[in-house]
Amino acid sequence: xxxxxxxxxxxxxxxxxxxxxxxxxxxxxxxxxxxxxxxxxxxxxxxxxxxxxxxxxxxxxxxxxxxxxxxxxxxxxxxxxxxxxxxxxxxxxxxxxxxxxxxxxxxxxxxxxxxxxxxxxxxxxxxxxxxxxxxxxxxxxxxxxxxxxxxxxxxxxxxxxxxxxxxxxxxxxxxxxxxxxxxxxxxxxxxxxxxxxx
Amino acid sequence: xxxxxxxxxxxxxxxxxxxxxxxxxxxxxxxxxxxxxxxxxxxxxxxxxxxxxxxxxxxxxxxxxxxxxxxxxxxxxxxxxxxxxxxxxxxxx
Numbered sequence: 001x002x003x004x005x006x007x008x009x010x011x012x013x014x015x016x017x018x019x020x021x022x023x024x025x026x027x028x029x030x031x032x033x034x035x036x037x038x039x040x041x042x043x044x045x046x047x048x049x050x051x052x053x054x055x056x057x058x059x060x061x062x063x064x065x066x067x068x069x070x071x072x073x074x075x076x077x078x079x080x081x082x083x084x085x086x087x088x089x090x091x092x093x094x095x096x097x098x099x100x101x102x103x104x105x106x107x108x109x110x111x112x113x114x115x116x117x118x119x120x121x122x123x124x125x126x127x128x129x130x131x132x133x134x135x136x137x138x139x140x141x142x143x144x145x146x147x148x149x150x151x152x153x154x155x156x157x158x159x160x161x162x163x164x165x166x167x168x169x170x171x172x173x174x175x176x177x178x179x180x181x182x183x184x185x186x187x188x189x190x191x192x193x194x195x196x197x198x
Numbered sequence: 199x200x201x202x203x204x205x206x207x208x209x210x211x212x213x214x215x216x217x218x219x220x221x222x223x224x225x226x227x228x229x230x231x232x233x234x235x236x237x238x239x240x241x242x243x244x245x246x247x248x249x250x251x252x253x254x255x256x257x258x259x260x261x262x263x264x265x266x267x268x269x270x271x272x273x274x275x276x277x278x279x280x281x282x283x284x285x286x287x288x289x290x291x
Contacts, residue, residue, distance in 0.1 A: 024266075032276065064231065078216040081212050085212070178260075183261070
């Protein structure tokens with residue numbers, strides 16, 4: 001006997017009968033795989049940091065500059081939730097404003113990271129110089145790449161918002177983008193502590 | 199998603215969370231610069247606790263895990279817990 005799943009009702013097929021949205025579950029599963037991805041890179045960095053300590057290179061890190069960058073990223077998370085709240089209340093103009101601000105803050109973070117990288121390179125710490133340098137630039141570089149992807153995602157979300165695809169009843173795209181952006185923020189919170197502060 | 203979203207957190211709460219996140223970051227920067235007369239043995243656990251607090255605040259309030267299905271929390275935390283276990287195992291010689 002065969003079963004035609006197209007005959008099932010939409011609620012069953014979407015999984016919402018379980019109280020779980022399939023799109024949201026998908027992004028959470030993706031984010032959990034990202035934890036393992038960054039976990040591997042972080043484990044490599046900590047292994048080299050602990051077993052092959054390099055105080056000279058650690059002292060080159062500019063905690064104040066990176067602290068300000070951390071604050072910028074935290075601020076961008078705040079603008080994302082403000083944007084989500086705006087569209088939940090049907091205010092598309094405020095959503096556009098906050099998405100634009102989020103993109104600017106993300107670009108400012110990348111600019112700060114670029115400044116940090118160029119200064120480290122100028123002082124001799126490069127991707128090839130030592131294992132500390134290799135693991136540092138790989139880890140923070142991949143995080144920067146995730147921020148860049150987030151900015152592009154924000155741009156797509158902004159374009160859809162500008163075309164009127166979101167309103168107080170339909171804002172899934174904004175929420176999914178927000179989950180990714182906040183995750184990138186959490187990863188940075190952890191990296192800031194383990195790389196720069198400890 | 200919109201169908202099963204829980205009541206939203208207020209803007210005031212979001213602003214409060216943001217203020218706490220900013221304050222913790224400021225304390226971290228000041229402590230890292232001055233050391234505050236404290237040893238690394240004291241500072242390192244303090245920084246780790248600050249980091250955990252900030253990450254938890256972002257996940258609970260900004261990612262809405264506080265109000266959403268606990269299943270999402272489990273999906274998110276499981277790899278983090280596994281990672282912690284692997285890290286602890288790696289320190290055992």
